Amino acid sequence: MSVKQEGKINYHNWWKSLTLGLISLAAGGSIGPEASTTVLGSGMVNWLGDRLRLIAYSSDWKWNHFWDTIVSKKQLKKLPKFSSLFKSKLHQKVFCLIMVMIGVVGAAIVFKLFPEEGLFGIHHRHILWQWRYSMYVIIPLIVGWSFGMFFLWSEKWSDYFAEKITISPIIKATIWGIVLALLTLITSYALYSGEFQIVPFVHQALQISPLFLLVIAVIKTLSTNIGFSLGWRGGKIFPSIFASVAVGAAIAQFLPIMPVMCVAITVSASIAVILGKPLLTAILLILLLPIELAPVILVSAYLAACLTKVSYSFRQKNN
Incomplete structure (x- = not known):
């Protein structure tokens, strides 16, 4: 800020x-x-x-x-100001590009020195493009968009109720810590951001019942937004991705398209709504999902963003 x-x-x-x-x-x-x-x-x-x-x-x-x-x-x-150090806009852009490249090279060196099945990177996977089932892609798109709206709604109301609680911030955070511990009796996925859990979770998600996957998604959403509102500090991007993956895996069990494509469309639509920036969403998810799905990710993110604009315009007219 x-x-x-x-x-x-x-x-x-x-x-x-x-x-x-x-x-x-x-x-x-x-x-x-x-x-x-x-x-x-x-x-x-x-x-x-x-x-x-x-x-x-x-x-x-x-x-x-x-x-x-x-x-x-x-x-x-x-x-x-720092910008006055540059002779021209081109000079400034070249400098920024060099700095970005240094960061990319540094990250590549770290990944090379410490190889593991990480979350980020260029992943490859054979995609079976079954065009006769293309009509079904609208379902994960709508579901993903709806879940993104639910995440934002949860965020809004979590902030609203947290402001109504007039007790010490330390007590607020402590109370939520106790609730968080109780939520683990339902699922351990209520803990942590899910960043390091996404890869193993994807491998077993299709063996989990769709209903319980939705329960995981809802608990993850609430534990993130309520916890944040009650004073627990951190980011919401990875928890929202994890929750969206759970939703995508749930509906993938009912559709004839590849599960990885169903998850990609759901997550792209959901995160595009949450972040409000489809291009940033696409760049982020291309590093998480198979590179072969890049066009699907990009199109899904922009369609979800367009759907959000239409939804807001419709509501403003009715109000």
């Missing part, structure tokens, strides 16, 4: 995000690490940008300034 509104982040409080994120994750909260990681990453980039501005514009700059934990805010305010 701070980055969106002000274009910067207070990186001096990085330890708060790290501590709260680690506590929530270690305690089994149904939230992902992406939020805390984004805050820490944004803080590091902001910190580096400030140091580069010092190098470029401070006449009395010294090397020890680069490693100072705290730099005078007055001093930084007097300096031009």
